[in-house]
Amino acid sequence: DVKVTQSSRYLVKRTGEKVFLECVQDMDHENMFWYRQDPGLGLRLIYFSYDVKMKEKGDIPEGYSVSREKKERFSLILESASTNQTSMYLCASSSRRYEQYFGPGTRLTVT
């Protein structure tokens, strides 16, 4: 079974803090993705990565950066958290052109 894990289920941070969200997959998948989910807006892609050290912007990259130093790990970084980044963050992985598998999500609250 594919397993995608995320570092925290719930996180509370203050405005201006630097926030790291980590995602690890155990299936040697090439592709990894970060989404945020907000009520009424569905899932929106923030960044994705095809391979180690590769990254591509999704629909809403502003205010975020990513890091992929190892194939199994994909990190999402909020350089200076703001209240409008309060959201559910979902990580996913996939082999090329095949189905995505999701982690359990991280509910981030920025106060």
Next chain:
Amino acid sequence: GIQVEQSPPDLILQEGANSTLRCNFSDSVNNLQWFHQNPWGQLINLFYIPSGTKQNGRLSATTVATERYSLLYISSSQTTDSGVYFCAVESGNQFYFGTGTSLTVIP
């Protein structure tokens, strides 16, 4: 990007009833997936179905890629089917999600 529309947005069913959820997409796609998001937020893969028909127990799905839609059928619904159902399409290595159908199954 590709527009993905799901209907209906909300659905309430009596336990045991059948339902059909629809996903329309605006352009040609390579892949299509259906997910169920449980009350804890976990997205669970239901079907990977770029074309054709698949069945898994009480659930089945059909994608007609040439007409740019997919259908998810739920038969003999159970309370554990409650949650949000998403379809997602892949094009150019990006995945685009619909806004989901929220299903509530009442005992």
